[in-house]
Amino acid sequence: MKKHNFSAGPCILPQEVLKKASEAVVNFNNINLSLIEISHRSKEFVEVMENARNLVKELLQVPQGYSVLFLQGGASLEFLMAAYNLLKVDGTAAYLDTGAWSAKAVKEAKLLGNVDVIASSKDKTYNYIPKNYTIPSGVDYVHCTSNNTIYGTQFKQFPTTDSLLVCDMSSDIFSKQIDVSKFDLIYAGAQKNMGPAGTTLVIVKDEVLGKTGRAIPSMLDYQVHISKDSMFNTPPVFPVYVSMLTLEWLKNLGGIPAIEKINEQKAALLYAEIDRNPHFKGFAEKEDRSLMNVTFNLTNEADKEVFDAIWNDAGISGIKGHRSVGGYRASIYNAMPIESIQVLVDAMQQLEKKLS
Numbered sequence: 001m002k003k004h005n006f007s008a009g010p011c012i013l014p015q016e017v018l019k020k021a022s023e024a025v026v027n028f029n030n031i032n033l034s035l036i037e038i039s040h041r042s043k044e045f046v047e048v049m050e051n052a053r054n055l056v057k058e059l060l061q062v063p064q065g066y067s068v069l070f071l072q073g074g075a076s077l078e079f080l081m082a083a084y085n086l087l088k089v090d091g092t093a094a095y096l097d098t099g100a101w102s103a104k105a106v107k108e109a110k111l112l113g114n115v116d117v118i119a120s121s122k123d124k125t126y127n128y129i130p131k132n133y134t135i136p137s138g139v140d141y142v143h144c145t146s147n148n149t150i151y152g153t154q155f156k157q158f159p160t161t162d163s164l165l166v167c168d169m170s171s172d173i174f175s176k177q178i179d180v181s182k183f184d185l186i187y188a189g190a191q192k193n194m195g196p197a198g199t200t201l202v203i204v205k206d207e208v209l210g211k212t213g214r215a216i217p218s219m220l221d222y223q224v225h226i227s228k229d230s231m232f233n234t235p236p237v238f239p240v241y242v243s244m245l246t247l248e249w250l251k252n253l254g255g256i257p258a259i260e261k262i263n264e265q266k267a268a269l270l271y272a273e274i275d276r277n278p279h280f281k282g283f284a285e286k287e288d289r290s291l292m293n294v295t296f297n298l299t300n301e302a303d304k305e306v307f308d309a310i311w312n313d314a315g316i317s318g319i320k321g322h323r324s325v326g327g328y329r330a331s332i333y334n335a336m337p338i339e340s341i342q343v344l345v346d347a348m349q350q351l352e353k354k355l356s
């Protein structure tokens with residue numbers, strides 16, 4: 001039987017997607033060729049790319065005037081690309097430092113210009129989302145990280161600004177409704193909620209590009225990728241295909257409004273147990289809790305061995321916390337069924353029984 005996969009990333013994908021993807025590797029759409037051995041310019045693959053792009057537009061209701069790209073280099077390259085494409089020569093960008101990924105985004109942007117870190121939750125190991133910050137006027141853009149994968153915090157309210165708004169949505173894209181029109185650039189590595197590692201989704205407002213006054217290397221220039229429909233160079237055909245399958249799965253499920261409800265139920269079930277069970281405590285501030293990554297600790301670290309044996313026996317995998325936080329992290333992305341969360345809750349209750 002398949003394990004209950006709580007991995008933070010790469011992470012769980014729907015079983016039917018894995019099955020279709022594995023079939024396409026051997027014989028894609030009955031053309032007697034593998035998906036990964038045909039030209040990316042073939043009619044078959046161009047159709048995959050178009051489908052994937054259209055599904056993103058449809059599911060997120062991307063307005064006119066935005067481009068959808070499937071790039072490579074992960075969200076980590078977007079840390080740099082965002083700055084290359086939006087930070088003006090001698091300009092300043094404002095960053096919200098809400099975790100290790102935000103801090104890495106800051107580091108890359110600093111290579112190109114002035115970075116103003118306007119708020120940080122580093123003082124408490126990033127267990128909350130800063131709220132009382134002021135965004136200086138005249139910055140080129142404001143950068144935030146919608147969901148902090150390592151710490152289990154999530155923005156419930158995005159910054160409001162007259163400047164451009166950029167967001168790393170790697171670990172909660174497609175998990176809840178968002179208003180794309182509020183953002184000028186959204187990026188997300190595929191491997192948290194969309195597909196396998198190897199492609200990065202970028203949604204960018206066309207009119208904000210081409211205004212920095214700097215020369216941009218082709219591979220880092222969104223306008224180059226837009227003009228080539230994400231095929232400036234050979235695209236990551238397999239990750240794009242699997243992402244397309246996952247988005248089809250999501251559409252058939254009822255799209256984002258449907259998955260949002262399910263995600264809320266899943267998170268509520270697990271947080272309720274964390275708050276009820278005296279042997280556990282949540283890591284993130286309650287009001288900032290993530291619906292995707294649930295972080296918690298044992299009240300008494302000495303119970304670790306007993307609890308680890310219990311969840312191992314229950315077929316649970318991937319709940320070890322990030323090394324910087326310790327404890328446990330249950331990542332409950334879109335493809336995680338509520339039944340698996342119930343198995344974890346049962347394991348937590350078993351610990352309680354054992355210790356009473």
Ligand SMILES: *Cc1c(COP(=O)(O)O)cnc(C)c1O
Pocket residue numbers: 009073074075076077101145147148149168169170171189190192
């Ligand atoms: C995983 C993650 C990243 C890094 O993504 P890569 O694709 O490995 O570069 C960046 N930001 C967030 C929020 C993440 O969860």
